[in-house]
Amino acid sequence: MILKSQVEWALHCCAILAGLPEGRYLSTKALAEFHGVPKEYLSKALQSLSQAGLVHTTLGPSGGYRLAGTPAELTFLDIVEAVEGKARTFVCNNIRANNPCRPQGYCESGACAVARVMWEADEAWRDKLRSVRLSDLIDTLAKEIPAELWKSSFEWVLERAG
Amino acid sequence: MILKSQVEWALHCCAILAGLPEGRYLSTKALAEFHGVPKEYLSKALQSLSQAGLVHTTLGPSGGYRLAGTPAELTFLDIVEAVEGKARTFVCNNIRANNPCRPQGYCESGACAVARVMWEADEAWRDKLRSVRLSDLIDTLAKEIPAELWKSSFEWVLERAG
DNA sequence: CAAATAGGGATATCTATTATCCGTAATAAC
DNA sequence: GTTATTACGGATAATAGATATCCCTATTTG
Numbered sequence: 170m171i172l173k174s175q176v177e178w179a180l181h182c183c184a185i186l187a188g189l190p191e192g193r194y195l196s197t198k199a200l201a202e203f204h205g206v207p208k209e210y211l212s213k214a215l216q217s218l219s220q221a222g223l224v225h226t227t228l229g230p231s232g233g234y235r236l237a238g239t240p241a242e243l244t245f246l247d248i249v250e251a252v253e254g255k256a257r258t259f260v261c262n263n264i265r266a267n268n269p270c271r272p273q274g275y276c277e278s279g280a281c282a283v284a285r286v287m288w289e290a291d292e293a294w295r296d297k298l299r300s301v302r303l304s305d306l307i308d309t310l311a312k313e314i315p316a317e318l319w320k321s322s323f324e325w326v327l328e329r330a331g
Numbered sequence: 332m333i334l335k336s337q338v339e340w341a342l343h344c345c346a347i348l349a350g351l352p353e354g355r356y357l358s359t360k361a362l363a364e365f366h367g368v369p370k371e372y373l374s375k376a377l378q379s380l381s382q383a384g385l386v387h388t389t390l391g392p393s394g395g396y397r398l399a400g401t402p403a404e405l406t407f408l409d410i411v412e413a414v415e416g417k418a419r420t421f422v423c424n425n426i427r428a429n430n431p432c433r434p435q436g437y438c439e440s441g442a443c444a445v446a447r448v449m450w451e452a453d454e455a456w457r458d459k460l461r462s463v464r465l466s467d468l469i470d471t472l473a474k475e476i477p478a479e480l481w482k483s484s485f486e487w488v489l490e491r492a493g
Numbered sequence: 494c495a496a497a498t499a500g501g502g503a504t505a506t507c508t509a510t511t512a513t514c515c516g517t518a519a520t521a522a523c
Numbered sequence: 524g525t526t527a528t529t530a531c532g533g534a535t536a537a538t539a540g541a542t543a544t545c546c547c548t549a550t551t552t553g
Contacts, residue, residue, distance in 0.1 A: 171509095172332050172421050172449075173541065180445045181426055196498065205429025210543050216500065229551025230497040245448055258420075259334050264343055267367025270483040282471045283342045286407055287334075290459040297452035309444045321432040331498090331552085333540095335510070358529065372512050378531065391520025392528040493521085493529095 172253055175214040178206055179252045180245070180306075182215065186224065187240040187307050188323060189330055194226075196233035199329040203322075214252055221251035231331025240307055246298035258294075259287035334415055337376035340368055341414045342407070342468075344377065348386065349402040349469050350485060351492055356388075358395035361491040365484075376414055383413035393493020402469055408460035420456075421449035 182200050189195055197215055201208035215234055218224045223243060224234045236243065261284035266277070280288075311319065344362050351357055359377055363370035377396055380386045385405060386396045398405065423446035428439070442450075473481065 170332050170334050170415055170420055171418070171541095174422070174424060175542090176421070176449075177424060177426060177445065180449075184445070194498095198498085203430060204426045206426060207543060209545075212499075213543095219499080226499060227551075228498050228500090228549075229553090231552060232498045232550085234499090245452070253332055256333070258332055259338070260336070262336060262339060264339060264366045264368060268365060268480070268484060270480060270487050272480075275480075278475065282468055282475060283339065283346070286460075286463050286468065287338075287342075290407070290456050293459040294452050294456040297455040298448075301448050306444060306448065313440065313444060318430070318432060318434075318437075322430060325432050337511090356529095360529085369512065371514075374530075375512090381530080388530060389520075390518075390529050390531090391522085393521060394519085394529045396530090 170258065172249075175210075175217070175252045176249055178204060178211055179214045179218055179248050182211075182234075183218070183223070183236065183243065183248055183303055184306055184310065185326060186234060186236050187243075187303055188326065189235055190327070192235075193327075193330040194231065194233035194235050195326060195330050199233070199326070203325070217252045218248070221247070223247055223251055227331075233331060236303075240304035241302050243303040244299050245301045245303075245306075246295055248303075249298055257288055257291050259284065259291060261287075332420065334411070337372075337379070337414045338411055340366060340373055341376045341380055341410050344373075344396075345380070345385070345398065345405065345410055345465055346468055346472065347488060348396060348398050349405075349465055350488065351397055352489075354397075355489075355492040356393065356395035356397050357488060357492050361395070361488070365487070379414045380410070383409070385409055385413055389493075395493060398465075402466035403464050405465040406461050407463045407465075407468075408457055410465075411460055419450055419453050421446065421453060423449075 181204055185200065185203065186195060197208055197212045200215070201211045204211070215224070219226050219234070223237055225237050226232070226234055261281050263277075263281060265281055265283075314322075343366055347362065347365065348357060359370055359374045362377070363373045366373070377386070381388050381396070385399055387399050388394070388396055423443050425439075425443060427443055427445075476484075
């Protein structure tokens with residue numbers, strides 16, 4: 170069970186978009202080049218972010234993506250769920266229902282106890298992702314990335330932002 | 332991203348094995364029939380449990396599986412990891428390394444900040460699974476399953492346990 | 494009008510999951 | 524000892540999902 174690589178791409182892209190000046194947009198092409206990933210496929214991830222309402226888009230030359238809100242309003246969970254979907258990672262196929270000792274027409278009282286535990290773990294995962302905002306990531310990156318690289322990356326983006 | 336159905340099977344099988352009297356074994360065939368899942372494929376999941384040391388096996392007629400320890404010594408995480416593997420659910424492909432602004436031969440200081448957050452969430456998931464013991468599940472099931480069904484299921488198993 | 498863009502659909506490729514089959518060694522019952 | 528039954532591992536196939544590419548359309552900028 171491994172998350173799509175698009176999740177990683179989307180997170181990094183949002184981190185870049187978070188540094189974009191007000192009203193500017195960055196294209197799929199620029200984001201793909203910056204991260205060294207295939208443009209066409211990255212486009213699908215960005216469309217997922219768009220459909221989830223996390224980013225705004227504009228068409229035409231100088232078009233592209235910008236965050237729909239502030240980095241503090243966007244959580245890791247928002248981004249992960251936009252790309253990966255909101256479905257639980259554990260699917261209950263209710264195999265207890267195959268128990269040969271069950272009386273005919275027996276009706277379940279509630280969700281399977283096994284599934285409930287797995288779903289609680291799933292929720293713990295989501296809770297953690299919900300607790301980290303994009304702005305937290307930016308703060309961390311600002312501390313860890315050398316000032317020189319931070320600056321040149323910002324300029325690289327500005328040159329291509331419409 | 333969805334867990335293997337074998338995870339569900341393994342959890343339910345362990346719940347059954349937990350009720351097995353001391354020194355008795357239950358075969359793949361019986362476990363497969365009880366849960367209504369393909370015997371050959373379930374066998375793979377049980378082999379994973381065996382390789383992880385969670386269950387003991389015996390060959391020959393009246394052979395099969397029993398828990399290696401007590402239900403209180405076995406956690407959900409043990410079972411999930413035995414089947415699903417211990418690998419993290421988020422793989423960092425280090426796409427930050429493709430940043431065109433990076434100086435030649437630039438060396439990472441540590442793990443990517445994005446990956447660290449994703450891995451923390453992964454750990455939160457594992458922490459939750461580690462906190463629930465198989466004995467906890469049995470306690471829950473004992474409360475929720477009608478006494479009649481509980482008893483008949485136990486007898487069904489006993490008839491087939493070697 | 495021309496160029497560049499997001500968006501969507503169709504399609505292909507690759508990988509992981511799901512599933513089945515068969516041979517081998519070990520064990521228990523007879 | 525013989526036979527039946529079992530776990531185990533390897534090989535293989537079928538299916539689904541992830542990864543990736545291509546093309547067409549509508550829209551916007553210059």
